[in-house]
Amino acid sequence: MATVASQVILHPYVSQSLKFGSVNVGRDKLYRTVQYFSRFLAWFLLSRGNKVGAARWTALKSHLGIGRKLMRLGKPVEHLQAALRAASSTGEVGEQVTSIGRQLAYFGYLTYDTALWANAVKFIALKPSTAEKVTKTSNRFWLAGILFSITHGLLKAGRLAHDAKKLRNSGTWGEKDLSDEAQREVRQLALENLRMDTRYQFIIDLLDIWIPASNLGLVNVNDGIVGFAGFISSLMGLRAQWLAINNGKKN
Secondary structure (H helix, E strand, O other): OHHHHHHHHOOHHHHHHHHHHOOHHHHHHHHHHHHHHHHHHHHHHHHOOOHHHHHHHHHHHHHHHHHHHHHOOOHHHHHHHHHHHHHHOOOOHHHHHHHHHHHHHHHHHHHHHHHHHHHHOOOOOOOHHHHHHHHHHHHHHHHHHHHHHHHHHHHHHHHHHHHHHHHHOOOOOOOOOHHHHHHHHHHHHHHHHHHHHHHHHHHHHHHHOHHHHHHOOOOOOOHHHHHHHHHHHHHHHHHHHHHHHOOOOOO
């Protein structure tokens, strides 16, 4: 019995899960996934007339949202630092500008989001009209950040595609140096990984953009669509973070 318990508790997947949950980003990805699943499920139950069940999942969604705001305290400074690093970096001008814009937009979004958290926990008292304005401004910054991210992804994808084509055409006819060929294959693999990561983030952004757009009333979609889009993008973000923390281990 003790052996079975040890095998379960000390299983590599359990260790990886604990490692994932030990960092703030990992917990936030998990909570976000549950939050948007709760939003979708609450809509589904309500559409079936189950008001009690819908209220339960709506409450979970709300509390997870408040908890995630608390976990993001200090994040605005991280995005400000990222914007400064992007400004001092070298590279394609379009990618640099959109990267700076994205980081500054997220800085604004999370700064206003902090004020909303303080109001939600009664640390400060905002008038309902003021809280509504802060919420709208926060969502505008969020939407701007996603739009900058999408534009950045398109520019980067185009550059990487051009670099990949250029590298494929760089092969020489006749006898090839084995070391040069090996280096070229390594560069091709690195480029392909970058292109895959860029496409992955692009899909996440296309899903996430519905959330602030819906909050601002720019699109007329129900909570089911918003919740499902957020759930899928959260799962994708959770998977990427899992692989990053566990050195690419899927199980």
